[in-house]
Amino acid sequence: MNNPVIQSLRKRRSQYSLGRQVTQSHAEIEALIKEAIRLSPSSFNSQSSRAVILFGAQSERFWELVGDALRPLVPADAFAATEQKLGSFAAGIGTVLFFEDQDVVKGLQEKFALYADNFPVWSEQSSGIAQMATWTALSEAGIGASLQHYNPVVDEAAHREWNLPPSWKLRAQMPFGSNEAPFADKTYIDDAERFRVVA
Template structure:
């Protein structure tokens, strides 16, 4: 494990104050996301994770769509804070939508029936690793991001807006952009509570 990798882990935080000032080009961000998704591990090397990368107007469109879908279910007297949150996400330079390919999951269930019940969970774990890989990669070049979950409320609208294959299941959304606010210190619970070591 290199210091560079550990430094990237330290930088990876939930940043909600996002801006559109990318420290690197959009092309470089795209390449970084592609590489992170490609290199993220997956069970049985299934490579089940899929990503939709939205920049600029497409990202704005996504958060407007999400706002309108939430308006249908959030009580009117509580909607102002929800709308403010959507505007904060839209203030970023882009959004990554993460999906898991259900055809890949089904194919593995058929090929390995002994583990059939486990493959949906394996897929979720693979998706989590892809999300973590992308988030850490973005942090490594100075981009802020956070991970959101507005699925399944937005699933059908997203599929229609960007012609998403029916076998792609939306699992998470990651708005990203320039970090417009310094983050405070992060608190940690005692390692002894979380980690046990026997030698």
């Protein structure tokens, strides 16, 4: 299939071997991430997605905070593997922290009471779309990334470290950098298990 969107989606893969050999400046990457999130759709055009873009030592600091939060929770004899994994994320050039602003969600619940139960779900969908858009945009720029979920164990520390609004709820983390290893082959389940076409 020669559709450019499909081609972009095929390129987007999880990269766990990250480096710092990217050709773009921090400003260029920042602009790319901001635009990807800005252009992502949201229910009622709520624009509830928020992001913190960390570069260099600030990104490393985030993964240190994750390690500090996990150390009491992970058995001591297994922590070395956890530490190695976190180190692979810190080895990249940066990390995007994705948040959803709960004040926006609550405001919509109050304004449109009929749909109140749906707004938290729609907020999660908006966040997922913003994450996918960002990941795909980075991939198109030749930058590797993966999507991680160390919330809620690191939430409090991240809020404190970067003085973030209490209404921002951490949903995902995306370490990114140069692709330092080839991608493994990806397999897909059979279409018959996944799709129904009615004509």
